[in-house]
Amino acid sequence: MTLETVILDGVRKVYGGRAVVHDLSYSLMPGEVVALVGHNGAGKTTQIKMMLGLTRPDGGRLSVLGADPAHGTHARRALGYLPESVQFHLSFSGRETLAFYARLKGVPVGDCDALFARVGLADAADLPVRGYSKGMRQRLGLAQAILGQPRLLLLDEPTSGLDPALRRELYGIVADLARDGATVMLSSHALTELEDHAARVIVMNRGRLIADGTMAELRRLAGLPSRLRFHAEAAPQRASRVGDMWQLELSEAEKPAALRAALDAGARDITLEDPSLDDIYAHFLRREAA
Amino acid sequence: MTTEATSIAMPAAKRRAAEAARTPAVLTIARRELAEGMRNRWVVSTTILMAALASAIAALGSAPTGSTSTAALDVVVVGLASLTIFLVPLIALLISHDAITREAERGTLLLLLSHPLARWQIVAGKFLGQLAILTLATVIGFSFAAGFVVWQNGSAGWQAFVVMTAASILLGAVFLSLGLLASSAVQESSTAAGISIGLWLLFVAIYDMALLAFLVAQGGHAISGWIMDLALVLNPTDAYRLLTLGEGSSSMLSGMGGVFDNSGLTPGLLVAALVAWCLVPLAAAMLVFSRRNL
Numbered sequence: 001m002t003l004e005t006v007i008l009d010g011v012r013k014v015y016g017g018r019a020v021v022h023d024l025s026y027s028l029m030p031g032e033v034v035a036l037v038g039h040n041g042a043g044k045t046t047q048i049k050m051m052l053g054l055t056r057p058d059g060g061r062l063s064v065l066g067a068d069p070a071h072g073t074h075a076r077r078a079l080g081y082l083p084e085s086v087q088f089h090l091s092f093s094g095r096e097t098l099a100f101y102a103r104l105k106g107v108p109v110g111d112c113d114a115l116f117a118r119v120g121l122a123d124a125a126d127l128p129v130r131g132y133s134k135g136m137r138q139r140l141g142l143a144q145a146i147l148g149q150p151r152l153l154l155l156d157e158p159t160s161g162l163d164p165a166l167r168r169e170l171y172g173i174v175a176d177l178a179r180d181g182a183t184v185m186l187s188s189h190a191l192t193e194l195e196d197h198a199a200r201v202i203v204m205n206r207g208r209l210i211a212d213g214t215m216a217e218l219r220r221l222a223g224l225p226s227r228l229r230f231h232a233e234a235a236p237q238r239a240s241r242v243g244d245m246w247q248l249e250l251s252e253a254e255k256p257a258a259l260r261a262a263l264d265a266g267a268r269d270i271t272l273e274d275p276s277l278d279d280i281y282a283h284f285l286r287r288e289a290a
Numbered sequence: 291m292t293t294e295a296t297s298i299a300m301p302a303a304k305r306r307a308a309e310a311a312r313t314p315a316v317l318t319i320a321r322r323e324l325a326e327g328m329r330n331r332w333v334v335s336t337t338i339l340m341a342a343l344a345s346a347i348a349a350l351g352s353a354p355t356g357s358t359s360t361a362a363l364d365v366v367v368v369g370l371a372s373l374t375i376f377l378v379p380l381i382a383l384l385i386s387h388d389a390i391t392r393e394a395e396r397g398t399l400l401l402l403l404s405h406p407l408a409r410w411q412i413v414a415g416k417f418l419g420q421l422a423i424l425t426l427a428t429v430i431g432f433s434f435a436a437g438f439v440v441w442q443n444g445s446a447g448w449q450a451f452v453v454m455t456a457a458s459i460l461l462g463a464v465f466l467s468l469g470l471l472a473s474s475a476v477q478e479s480s481t482a483a484g485i486s487i488g489l490w491l492l493f494v495a496i497y498d499m500a501l502l503a504f505l506v507a508q509g510g511h512a513i514s515g516w517i518m519d520l521a522l523v524l525n526p527t528d529a530y531r532l533l534t535l536g537e538g539s540s541s542m543l544s545g546m547g548g549v550f551d552n553s554g555l556t557p558g559l560l561v562a563a564l565v566a567w568c569l570v571p572l573a574a575a576m577l578v579f580s581r582r583n584l
Binding site for chain 1 (some may be wrong): 402403
């Protein structure tokens with residue numbers, strides 16, 4: 001039995017003569033939370049569709065939960081999926097909707113109550129989906145995705161249109177599942193919010209993997225400076241003027257000394273900004289274009 | 291890592307119990323389709339439509355028979371069968387043409403396909419659910435008419451009525467599977483609707499006109515019987531017409547008796563033709579849908 005939940009080895013996908021995924025190779029381990037990051041059209045959804053067996057790769061090898069997803073349906077029993085924009089049938093209640101998917105997955109329908117409680121829908125379970133807010137619909141979608149304790153959870157843009165509180169809850173559930181040994185893959189273009197939640201980030205551009213690692217690794221790879229800004233009377237060394245503040249661009253090693261110097265110079269209103277995932281992503285894109 | 295992976299799985303005993311209690315996926319989909327039909331008022335509206343039209347025919351049709359040798363129910367069979375040829379295919383196509391495309395447009399198709407079931411099971415389940423909707427509407431609707439006539443004139447001729455009802459459901463099944471084939475093959479509901487309207491016009495109107503034109507063009511030269519037979523089974527509505535109106539008392543009333551008597555087609559062959567018309571497009575729908583890259 002293989003340990004990896006997902007293995008991609010030189011996977012390629014061509015749509016209408018245009019390659020949307022090029023020679024992609026990576027593997028995902030149990031307990032990992034992985035962010036799949038990229039613009040629209042970077043090939044994120046195509047990868048997820050291939051993992052689900054909805055579309056077949058045109059080259060390379062793909063293994064999901066120890067099986068080829070295009071053949072057989074057994075592995076899908078341990079797989080949870082939340083599509084990007086799903087519109088459940090409006091005239092069914094949340095409970096009826098979830099029970100339908102539970103039956104398809106072979107999960108006891110009685111388990112649904114616990115799931116409603118977990119996603120915070122216990123009070124609304126018997127109301128028709130018609131009356132649900134966008135957040136409640138997404139909660140229902142999430143409950144559906146985590147039916148039967150999946151070992152692989154694929155969430156396509158799970159937080160788009162969610163309020164911050166619900167986003168935090170969603171990431172909480174994701175962390176719980178990962179702690180229990182599930183592999184969670186989130187695709188997103190809202191990069192900054194992923195930072196604290198995904199231990200590993202895979203950056204995609206036009207179907208190619210351009211970076212893969214932890215946030216710290218990516219930060220180091222990108223070599224982007226942190227930005228120190230403050231108010232001070234005297235002009236510090238190497239500082240540039242931004243509005244009425246001084247700005248210094250610092251590497252990791254320069255940070256302590258520069259901070260000390262700024263404090264000695266009587267700096268006020270200090271902000272120190274590390275490069276965000278957005279900045280790193282933009283950096284990798286620029287490097288790719290060059 | 292491995293211990294973690296196994297600890298999150300269901301205990302073996304519980305898993306086995308869940309497996310045993312698992313409803314077959316086809317039935318789960320069929321149940322859902324029927325439930326959707328109920329919620330969408332499809333079941334109610336088609337049943338009312340069928341009942342209203344059948345009752346109207348029963349009321350009109352049973353009036354002038356008086357004390358002829360023809361049973362009142364036979365008259366109703368002729369009227370209802372003529373109506374069914376237009377209406378049942380239309381209702382069947384309306385129900386089935388967006389079965390797959392609707393799911394795709396709602397975004398639930400990918401979700402459905404991410405579950406442990408094969409694509410042919412989705413098509414089969416939808417077909418069974420829609421057949422249940424159609425059967426409910428037809429049986430309840432026609433029973434209203436039959437009830438009315440039996441109450442007024444007695445139950446003579448009920449066998450023909452039962453055969454006609456069963457044949458109507460079979461005709462509906464043919465068009466359900468044609469609609470499903472259209473829905474499986476295209477991307478959008480509007481395209482599938484266009485194809486369905488085309489199919490309906492072809493089988494209900496154009497085909498017979500073309501056949502008639504061909505016969506007239508032959509200028510009265512008899513064409514061989516097997517060509518005529520083939521022409522009749524190549525259109526499911528003609529096969530249905532011959533099956534319900536070709537034999538017994540209704541043949542005399544409908545004028546189909548002449549065609550039937552000159553034809554080598556037995557009721558068994560006609561039923562076989564309709565069943566083939568139902569299974570071939572259904573199998574094609576499963577094949578087309580399974581091959582699609584989504």
